[in-house]
Amino acid sequence: MSTSGAIGKTWRSASTIVATKEIGYHLLKIDGYSHTKSIPCGECIKSQPFTVGSHRWRLCYYPNGYELAYKDYICINLMLDEDVATVVYAKHVIYFVEEQALSTVNASPVDIFSSRGKSPYPKFVRWREDFENPKRLRNDSFTIRCDIIVINDCRTEDTSFSSVPPCDLRQHFGDLLDSQKGADVVFEVAGETMAAHRCVLAARSSVFCAELFGSMKEGDSAGVVRIEDMEADVFRDLLFFAYTGTLRATQDEDFKLQHLLVAADRYAMERLKLICEEKLCRDVEVGTVATVLALAEQHHCDNLKKACFELLSSQANMRAAMATDGFEHLRRSCPSLVDELIAMSLALPPSHLRCKYLGYHG
Template sequence: MLLSTDDSLDTPETVSTLRVEKVKGSHLFKIMGYSLQRNIERGKFLESATFSVAGYDWSITYYPNGNLKALDDYTSLFIYLKTEAQLVKAQPSFTFLDQDGNPLSEKRTTDVFNFSSVEKRTSDYGFLSFVKRSTFESVLKDDCLLIRCTVTVFKDFPVEVEPAFPLRVPPPDVHQLSLLLEAGYGADVIFEVNGVTFNAHKCILALKSQVFRAQFFGPLKEKSDTIIKIEDMDAQVFKSLLHFIYSQTIPEFEEINGSEKKHNMAQHLLVAADRYDLERLKIICQNILYNSIDRSNVVGLLSLAEMHNCIHLKTACLKFLACPEILGDLVATKELKMLS
């Protein structure tokens, strides 16, 4: 759908995004000479070294004879948040291993637990009755017990406000000047673009474009009254450029049949708008190009946006490329080289 280029001042719908990422890390707590530790009194624990996951410090606390609230013959196992933090969302799991790395017992939770070392929330999570000692102590090798704790932390990133399309198009500030262009009354400059001539008015062009102002009235202004030749632009594009300067509209787009032709015209007109410093026209072209972003043109549009300082169009292209499936397709093609 082609975005409207009318004069409405309505604010477009805005978009905000809350991004959540999972960061997973593991720690292996190795207890050598396990039999010498197993007889410590009930409620006493062995603690691992501090390890870090997702920027937070943690430790494992293991009760060989269980926490005071544990069932008889059961061990207790917890993970403890050591970093001072208001709220950390995490999902822990625990596995007992023998010295060869073979699992002896494992427990995990499907719930995300809220850790906190402040206020009245809890800073640890685990199992009061993790596993019976009798189920694993007889099969330990070399009197060694390994406890692996895996922590998945869910990190919330700040809400991002994304540039909303369509961008707000400033209202036109001239009226009826297009009639003057069509009639050619008082024209004082002639442009020749690939064999096609256009009559125009220096004052109007200078009023709307700093580039034309410098060309006609600046220190390096044209010294003669000869025809100004423009070699590197299509005549239809220059005609649309002139029409926009006089009327602040581009009805030519409505007359183009086919979305591909409209897309190509918008690209060429954006380049021309940047060349002659016509910011409003650049915004209109960005809105049109935004609606046609797809796998076949996103790399080219990203390059175009980068070259001509179109921040919003560049952001839209990068967001489109952020899809793993699309990026994967581009990796298999030579187009990806254009992104480097």
């Protein structure tokens, strides 16, 4: 039988090379920068070892450059601090924590690390005259962050069939909150009403669980729960996080984060509380440090308290903070904190600063 002109079967196939990866970061604080400048060019100070991607790493800090051509620069190298049988592939980026991070994925080409080897070229090269200014160098110290992506094994997968899309649970729950379909509880907050789903909130917060299902169950016959001492926008942000696990873009302002932290603490949403605390730590300023310090003490935010104390370790910052209305609030609400500040100020000249502190206690 003739097969002339017959159309044969079309075979379709596909494959994908998959490289698994692990991501992490390390913070390195240089405290007493001016003293490190005595280190000769080409010599470094190494950070404590840290682990990312099942490998041990260190950061090498060269205060006077890693070679003579860079003696007027500050240089940082990433170092693989272990012996390996083959090589380790990794991408990394290094930046000041005060500055916006670059995209970690696109930060650098893939570097190849052998046993005890450093990245092939130094990062974080900074001209000294540009670096040594009060805005960047505070209290003779600064902190850098190194983000690392370690690329692990590569494998080939058959992808002849359509690949499984990523989980979109967050999007679906966000849509559920927006649509209010199946909502069975209504909250009244500062004159506004918001509908939600008891089961979702109970799963996200032990306090909501107790209030909506337990012995502390709240709400009238119409299923309305009244929320006292909270702004409507703050509670709306709290619900958004409960459903999606993320912050809305409008929540970056410090005063909103402060209120949201209080709400997170009230409803035992620890991850939300930690996110707010971390963001507030980055933006502690003299004008608001007393208010933020009182907030940290009242809601047991140790990292935020530490960030405030670090800012106030400067006598100029301490003097400026004492002139704010927030410091008077701190004195009344958290007298024990003022005692801690007094103890710290005893080592800070001039003497009239200490007298002003002591004057608050008569």
